[in-house]
Amino acid sequence: MGVFISQLFAFVIIVGVLVKFVGPPLKKATQKRQSEIQSQIDESEVAKKRLAEAKTAYADAMEQAKAEASKIRDEAREDAQSIIEDIRAQADAEVARIKEHGKAQVALNRSALIRSLRAELGLSTVDLAGKLVRDHLDQPGAKSESIDRVIGELEEMAQGSATPSTISSHAEAIGTHTMRATSRESIRALQKAFNDTTASMDSAGLTELSDDLLGVVGALDQHPLLRKHLAEVNDDGGAKGDMIDSLFGGKIGEPAVRIVKVAVNHRWSTARDLSFALERLSRLALLKVAELQGNIDDVEDELFRIGRLLVAQPALTQEVSNPLAPTEGRVQLLDSLLAGKVSDTTRQLVAGAIRTLRGRPADSVVSELADLAAARRGEAVAHVIAATSLTDEQVGRVTQVLGRVYGRPVSTQVEVDPELLGGMRIIIGDEVIEADIATRLAKAAEQLPR
Structure with a gap:
């Protein structure tokens, strides 16, 4: 009995301890857990509500998307139909353009073919004519006869002809056509000084003068700055004369010094013209030697x-x-x-x-x-290029008729060029008389329609 009472007492103590010390925390924890569960239940209700709202919004969005898609499909069909109509219109226009272009191209090709056939026919005709002409010119005397015909044409041209302006009647104009007026005037003045200086000189003196002038030209060409200074306009002519004496005095003859002084005291368009003028006088001095001899x-x-x-x-x-x-x-x-x-x-x-x-x-x-x-002799030089050698009679006729055409004596130089086929080509100064068969055939080919 005592044992039971002690065990009951101990049980009561344990229950009291549990009630006093374990019960409150356990109750508090249980209440907190219940609060959390309730909060989760509330959140779940809110989530359910949001889910329902989302489902509703999704359904609305799907309905709107379906309506928008239907609208886009309808618009796309309309656009596609419009594009198809535009493409058809463009295709019709392009087909019409291609047809017109094709017609124009056909006409162009036809015209080009006609021109090509005409050109080929013309070239064939010229080739055939050339062959016939060559066969004829291969016969004895044919080339000489062609030259006679050219001379006859020149004789007809000589009737009532005037002197061409391209042929100068003065020796001092030879080689000066490209110069400016200032240099040409200076050359004429220098020519007069040369004529006065050489009037009484013999062959030896003229040869020495030619060598001296050529030496001065060489010195000027080797020293361009000196030549430029001597060719420049300077009112103090005496200073240039003193310079000439100091540079060439005692090294060249007195006639050459005198001519060079005259040259440097004239105006020149370019410094090179000064060298050319002195070089020219050197040549004229030798030509005068030939005249004396x-x-x-x-x-x-x-x-x-x-x-x-x-x-x-x-x-x-x-x-x-x-x-x-x-x-x-x-x-x-x-x-x-x-x-x-x-x-x-x-x-x-x-x-x-x-x-x-x-x-x-x-x-x-x-x-x-x-x-x-030739100009020194008062003649113009005629370079006659012929297909065959000219007889003395033909040379005389050419010389005489060219003299009448140009109104002055003519010196005729003959050169043979078989490639001319027949006739002859005459070159006088800047003028060329193309009366040869080869040139006439070439011009006939050039004038064919293209």
């Missing part, structure tokens, strides 16, 4: 032949004209080719020309010499 006709002919040789030999012309090669070597090369074949005067003229090329081709400079020689 009575062989200026031969000198003119030799110069013409040398010019034709250089034209026919481009490699030789290039070598002789090469400014990078030593001058004396170029002079000796040409001199070796001319030795024993031309006069001393011609050799001196050509050597002087080679020394003063200044970048010009040798063949053109030698041709200028030939023209100057």
